Amino acid sequence: MADDQQKLDESITFNQGLEELESIIKSLEGGQLELEDSLKKYERGVSLLRVLQAKISDAEQKVTVLLGELEPDSSDSIDETLS
Amino acid sequence: MTGRRYGSTAGRGMGDSEGGKPYGGRTLFDAAAEEQDQAPRVLTVTQVMYLAKKNLEAIHVTVEGEVSEYSDKPGYKAVYFTIKDEKSALPCLMWKSDFARYDVKFKQGMLVQITGNFSLYAAKGRMNFVARSIKLAGEGDLRMKVALLAQKLQKEGLMDPARKKPLPWFTNKVAVVTSPRGKAVHDVLRTLRRRSPYVQVYVVGVPVEGDIAPTAICNGLDVAENSDCDVILLVRGGGSYEDLMPFNDEKVARKVAACTKPVITGIGHEPDNSISDMVADLRCSTPTAAAEASAMDVKQLSRNLVQMQSRMGNALSSKIEFNKQRIAQISSRPLFKNPNYLLENSAMRLDMDAERLAKAIPNAIASNKQELEQNRATLASLGTRLLAQHSARLDSDAKALARALPSAISGSKQRLSGDTAEFKNIGSHLLDAAKASMAVNAARLNDLSPLSVLSRGYAITYDCDGHVLSSIKDVEKDDSISVRVDDGYIDCTVNEVAEEKISK
Incomplete structure (x- = not known):
């Protein structure tokens, strides 16, 4: 499990994770799976959920300027300027 | 020509400025002139009105004013309206056949430019300005142009709801196309930071005012479209109608409509509605509202995740419950309840077969017996017949034999006695010689x-x-x-x- 989660952390974007989670839920709710597969999917779903929860609770806004010069505001945090 | 001819006299009555203009009806004028030349002459109302009408209707001008009241009733041949400025008001009409050629919707206070001439309705003594053409003036003109463009783009289908791209159900990255200086960009950043800190923001700073704005905005949209963002925000803070004009630009509108990524607009304040708004995939009233619409609130997202968790759990436990029930159902079948279940059928068949067999054997024996009897009788009669045949043949053979035997025997006897005598004779002679030689040898x-x-x-x-x-x-x-x-x-x-x- 620990390994599995590690792999998820690195490889999956939030969106991919959500999409996979959604498809897992759909297939679970569809009820066509073998019980063994259901259990596997459930496990995968739970670890995905954990990763996704961590991602949004730890998130900090990232701002990238692609064009123009952004006049900073007192509360802004600008990471980098590309052009 | 007539004007010149009567120029000196006309000048007194109608004013020198109009002196060069032809007056048309000579007779009446001549009459009036004569009267003025002599003692003051009294004209009939009709004559005066005619005089005025002739003068007024010759004046062809363009006039600009604010629409103060209007009436466009079905069934009437003309639309009636009044234009005014600070000091004066001018009642106007425009024949509907003319009016239909211009796409103008009257609004109180709108500035219009009309071109036409005066007319006098003699029967009521009422003067009107008859507009032959009309166009919006000033901002009104601007709005007209915008309205025409909106109409054009709508006809092309650029505003069809079916054309509008759905927003992604989850947004990772947002590109904000706006002025890098105004309040709008910070409204967006603050809103996203507060509600959706997980969203990565690309700032595409472009000038949003002035002549260069439309091209710059198009360029900015290009940059945003080519980034890996999920949604584009095209926003601008509030301003005058003219300030927002770049967002009514045809180039910008077409760019927004053609963009391969969903575009959310938040331009100006609540009541402002630009063409970019109309062709965008989602129109929000302000930059903040656009930012809110672009990504899910992190709290909502978290709630969704919790919901997903419980959906998943429910799905799994109902799956298990379903399987449990199936197993229960299966195990309650008679097969598993009654150990003899599987044998019952066979046992029954066995019984049935035994019964059939019990009936079948005696029947078979009886029929076999009968057959045997028949065979025996057949055999017996066949045997007797065969025996009779054979004994008859045997009898005749025995008789033939009995006849043949005695003669055969007597023949053989005679031959035998002959041979015996011969043997005896030969034998005695053989011994004589041997006896004599034996005596000598001894x-x-x-x-x-x-x-x-x-x-x-x-x-x-x-x-x-x-x-x-x-x-x-x-x-x-x-x-x-x-x-x-x-x-x-x-x-x-x-x-x-x-x-x-x-x-x-």
Whole structure:
């Protein structure tokens, strides 16, 4: 499990994770799976959920300027300027 | 020409400025002139109105004013309206056939430019300005142009709801196309930071005012479209109608409509509605509202995740419950309840078969018996017949044999007795010759026998082993020897062996 989660952390974007989670839920709710597969999917779903929860609770806004010069505001945090 | 001719007199009545203009109806004018030349002359109302009408209707001008009141009633041949400025008001009409050529919707206070001429309705003494063409003036003109463009783009289908791209159900990255200086960009950043801190923001700063704005905005949209963002925000803070004009630009509108990524607009304040808003995939009233619409609130997202978790859990437990029920259902089947269930069918069949068999065997035996009886009878009759045939043939054979045998036997007897006599005859002759030669040979044999010599005094000496002794070398002193004489044996012992000297 620990390994599995590690792999998820690195490889999956939030969106991919959500999409996979959604498809897992759909297939679970569809009820066509073998019980063994259901259990596997459930496990995968739970670890995905954990990763996704961590991602949004730890998130900090990232701002990238692609064009123009952004006049900073007192509360802004600008990471980098590309052009 | 007539004007010139009556110029000096006309100047008094109608004013010099109009002196060069033709007045048309000569008769009436002449009458008036005559009257003025002489004592003051009184005109009829009709004459005066006619005079005025002739003058007024010749004036062809363009006038600009604010629409103060208007009436456009179905069934009427013209629309009626009044334009005014600070000091004056001018009642106007425009024939509907003319009005239809211009896409103008009257609004209180709108500035219009109309071109046409005066007309006087003599029967009521009412003066109107008859507009032959109309267009919006000032901002009104601007709005007209925008309205026309909106109409054009709508006809092209750029505002069809079906064309609008759905927003992604989850937004990772947002590109904000706006001024890098105004309040709007910070409204967006603050809103996203507060509600959706997980969203990565690309700021695409472009000038949003002035002549360069439309091109710059298009360029900014290009940059945003080519980034890996999920949604584009096209926003601008509030401003005057003219300030927002770049967002009514055709180029910008087409760019927004053609963008491959969903575009959310938030331009100006609530009541402002630009063409970019109309062709965007989602129109929000302000930059903040656009930012809110672009990404899910992190709290909502978190709630969704919790919901997903419970959906998943429910799905799994209902799956397990379903399987449990199935197992329960299966295990309650008679097969698993009654151990004999599987055998019951077979047992029943066995019983049935046994019964059938029990019935079948006696029937079979009876029918076999019958068949046997039949066969036996057939066989018996067949046997008797065969036997009779054979014994008849045997009888006749025996008779034939009985007849043949005695003659065959007597023949054989005769041949046999003949042969016997012949054999006897031959046999007796064979023995005669043998008897004679035997007698001769016997006499000679007797002569030759050593035993016959013994009778004449000769003896034969044997050693103890029965060997005939013929030399002194065969015996030694004290050997037992036996001497055969004619009528018996003499046992002796050797006393001495002496060689006989025989002189020759």
